[in-house]
Amino acid sequence: MFGVPVSFTSPLPLADITGRAEACAPGTEVRALPREEAQTLAARLRVIADPTRLRLISMVSAHPGREACVCDLTEPLGLTQGTVSHHLRVLVDAGIFTREQRGTWAYFALVPGAVDALLGEVAAL
Amino acid sequence: MFGVPVSFTSPLPLADITGRAEACAPGTEVRALPREEAQTLAARLRVIADPTRLRLISMVSAHPGREACVCDLTEPLGLTQGTVSHHLRVLVDAGIFTREQRGTWAYFALVPGAVDALLGEVAAL
Numbered sequence: 694m695f696g697v698p699v700s701f702t703s704p705l706p707l708a709d710i711t712g713r714a715e716a717c718a719p720g721t722e723v724r725a726l727p728r729e730e731a732q733t734l735a736a737r738l739r740v741i742a743d744p745t746r747l748r749l750i751s752m753v754s755a756h757p758g759r760e761a762c763v764c765d766l767t768e769p770l771g772l773t774q775g776t777v778s779h780h781l782r783v784l785v786d787a788g789i790f791t792r793e794q795r796g797t798w799a800y801f802a803l804v805p806g807a808v809d810a811l812l813g814e815v816a817a818l
Numbered sequence: 819m820f821g822v823p824v825s826f827t828s829p830l831p832l833a834d835i836t837g838r839a840e841a842c843a844p845g846t847e848v849r850a851l852p853r854e855e856a857q858t859l860a861a862r863l864r865v866i867a868d869p870t871r872l873r874l875i876s877m878v879s880a881h882p883g884r885e886a887c888v889c890d891l892t893e894p895l896g897l898t899q900g901t902v903s904h905h906l907r908v909l910v911d912a913g914i915f916t917r918e919q920r921g922t923w924a925y926f927a928l929v930p931g932a933v934d935a936l937l938g939e940v941a942a943l
Contacts, residue, residue, distance in 0.1 A: 725894050726876035731869035738867035741940060744856035747863075751851035751943040769850050812937040815866060818876040 726818065737811055740787040745770060745780045753790065753803050760802035851943065862936055865912040870895060870905045878915065878928050885927035 726734070741747060748770060753761045767777045781801055784790040789808060790801045851859070866872060873895060878886045892902045906926055909915040914933060915926045 725873045728869065728873070731872045731876075735867050735869040735872055738863060738872075742860050742863035742867040744853065744860040747856045747859055747940075747943065748850045748853070751856075754943055808943075809941060812941055815872075816934060816937055818872065818879055818933075 734814055740783055746784055749780055753801055760800055763799045859939055871909055874905055878926055885925055888924045
């Protein structure tokens, strides 16, 4: 690199020497995900962006028929029944789980394709 | 409901009358995603569970080469430069965007496969 002449009369970066504008001159029209769609998608992602809800999804998913009794879900999490019920309700409200009462116990099942549909929307961004 | 005899000697629900155990007797071993893995995955999901960051991902993704100048990203979002910079930094720190300084402007590019890898971990739950 020694011996390469340095021009002190031209302290600007190469982009300017070559006549390229310093100002931002976008040549491409930017397509942003519309604000409301982004808000809806973010809210749906926040449903699964929670460690307890991810664990619940993994537990129900590991059960035969991807369905589990609430009585099988509470103890392994080491959380109170009220806390687990709250997270289960969020997952039901989001359409990720269904809830079915059978006698004493409620059973929760994964809605086929619900998580995949959400992930697919992000993948398509 | 009037006229239906009420047994005061058997106040238990039907499940008990029929001999079915009230206690939860899980027949299946439940495999929950380990707590620490769930916390890490949830934190990574929170990065994309934000409307502005989803919009930034969609904008950069729509640019040729999936790379865009910061000067093209700020104005369409209608947010201050500081706010956009914050969100861009979160995306860089999470390994979703790379940042390259070229003269005056910084350029942000999608890391190939980064979002897909995150989505794939959720899909595999």
